[in-house]
Amino acid sequence: MPKINPMAIMELQQKFNTFKEEHPRVLPFFNALKDNTPEVGSVFDMKVTNPDGTVMQCNIKLTENDLEMFRTLMNMKG
Numbered sequence: 001m002p003k004i005n006p007m008a009i010m011e012l013q014q015k016f017n018t019f020k021e022e023h024p025r026v027l028p029f030f031n032a033l034k035d036n037t038p039e040v041g042s043v044f045d046m047k048v049t050n051p052d053g054t055v056m057q058c059n060i061k062l063t064e065n066d067l068e069m070f071r072t073l074m075n076m077k078g
Helices: 008-024 026-035 065-078
Strands: 042-047 055-061
Touching: 008 026, 026 065
Parallel strands: none
Antiparallel strands: 042 055
16 A cells, blocks of 8 residues: 655645635535435536636446445545
C-alpha cells in the first residue's frame, strides 16, 4: 500500500473546504442521495458545458461496487 503524505491530505482538506464554500448545493445533493440511495441500475449522468458552449456528457449505470464506494465515501464524512 502506498504511503500517504499527510501534507497532501491537509491540502486536499483545504481545497475541499473551499469547494464547499464556492458550491454550497453539491453536498446537500449528495446528502439527499444518502437518504434516498440510488439502486443498482440507476443512471448517474454527468454534463459539463464550457463557456464556449462545448458540451461533454457521459453517464454510467450504477453497479453494486459503485454504490459500495458511495457508501464508503459518505461514511468517511466526520
